[in-house]
Amino acid sequence: MKMARLKMAGMLAIPFIAAVMGVVVWAALTPVQFASREEVFEIPKGTWARRMSGDKVEILPSQIRLTLGVHDVLLLRNLDDVPQVFGPTIMMPGQSFRLPFEVASSYSFACTAHLSGQMIIVVDPQPLSPWARLSWRTATLWNAVT
Amino acid sequence: MNRILVLLASLLMSAVSARADDATLKAGVFDPPRAAPDFALPGSNGTELKLSAYRGKVVLLGFGFTSCAAVCPITLGTLAQVHKKLGAQANELQVVYITVDPERDDEARLKKYLTAFNPTFVGGTGTDAQLAAVRKDFGIAAEKVAGPDGSYTHSSFIYLIDREGGLRALMPFGHLADDYVHDVRVLLATP
Numbered sequence: 230m231k232m233a234r235l236k237m238a239g240m241l242a243i244p245f246i247a248a249v250m251g252v253v254v255w256a257a258l259t260p261v262q263f264a265s266r267e268e269v270f271e272i273p274k275g276t277w278a279r280r281m282s283g284d285k286v287e288i289l290p291s292q293i294r295l296t297l298g299v300h301d302v303l304l305l306r307n308l309d310d311v312p313q314v315f316g317p318t319i320m321m322p323g324q325s326f327r328l329p330f331e332v333a334s335s336y337s338f339a340c341t342a343h344l345s346g347q348m349i350i351v352v353d354p355q356p357l358s359p360w361a362r363l364s365w366r367t368a369t370l371w372n373a374v375t
Numbered sequence: 376m377n378r379i380l381v382l383l384a385s386l387l388m389s390a391v392s393a394r395a396d397d398a399t400l401k402a403g404v405f406d407p408p409r410a411a412p413d414f415a416l417p418g419s420n421g422t423e424l425k426l427s428a429y430r431g432k433v434v435l436l437g438f439g440f441t442s443c444a445a446v447c448p449i450t451l452g453t454l455a456q457v458h459k460k461l462g463a464q465a466n467e468l469q470v471v472y473i474t475v476d477p478e479r480d481d482e483a484r485l486k487k488y489l490t491a492f493n494p495t496f497v498g499g500t501g502t503d504a505q506l507a508a509v510r511k512d513f514g515i516a517a518e519k520v521a522g523p524d525g526s527y528t529h530s531s532f533i534y535l536i537d538r539e540g541g542l543r544a545l546m547p548f549g550h551l552a553d554d555y556v557h558d559v560r561v562l563l564a565t566p
Contacts, residue, residue: 323407328547
């Protein structure tokens with residue numbers, strides 16, 4: 230009886246391990262690509278009114294993480310009805326600001342929209358090696374889940 | 376009828392190509408670009424510094440102060456390289472640097488400082504209120520740091536303004552001269 234159970238478990242484990250191995254191989258060998266390389270942040274309509282009523286609205290995180298060749302373009306949009314200091318600059322209603330990055334580094338911008346007065350953009354190198362792809366996908370999955 | 380279709384197609388293509396030019400800029404691009412706010416400040420060249428006076432040229436506009444030890448010398452050094460690399464096209468470029476430290480940066484001091492990088496660079500100063508208004512118009516952050524040396528933290532990017540006075544793009548600190556040269560040439564080539 231015990232042997233039969235072990236045999237059954239083994240039969241179930243083999244396809245599971247094969248599937249996991251397949252996913253790992255795919256994650257390591259398939260280039261990381263998305264339809265768009267833009268990381269989009271928008272100021273929704275009515276944000277100014279909400280702020281005026283005392284609501285502390287944070288649109289941009291104080292740190293943004295981008296990856297070269299994957300998501301390496303920061304796209305900010307002001308959909309509100311008034312000019313807004315957004316990221317490093319001031320943006321008019323309906324205006325967008327598209328900032329591409331070509332060098333992996335940490336960029337610091339003065340940003341009065343943040344309490345710290347700074348916005349940091351960390352641009353990671355393009356994940357080209359199998360190990361880098363695997364790490365990038367794992368970290369992205371982890372960040373999405375947590 | 377065919378002529379109209381050809382004309383429409385060429386207009387469409389030129390619009391697409393103008394947009395493609397923007398997309399190829401190394402700097403961050405505003406869409407749609409707005410008119411760069413004009414200002415009138417005491418200039419380091421002894422005359423009133425008006426942004427609108429440079430229509431027809433591409434303007435690189437920055438904010439800083441002459442006692443800046445970290446950012447400004449690097450930025451201005453880079454812009455001096457840009458001027459040199461552009462060769463004859465440099466005649467169509469104007470670098471404008473506005474101080475955030477009017478207490479120390481008068482016209483003479485700005486002139487001496489900027490001339491060390493390039494004699495064509497022009498600086499602007501003014502009263503606290505005048506400069507604060509200009510900074511507000513351009514979304515520039517500047518704050519005095521507590522301490523004996525009277526230093527400032529300030530926005531370190533450079534605005535790219537096209538020949539017609541459109542605020543087209545923003546180059547973050549740290550870009551090499553070649554990136555500026557590339558973008559200035561794109562803007563100069565755009566009618």
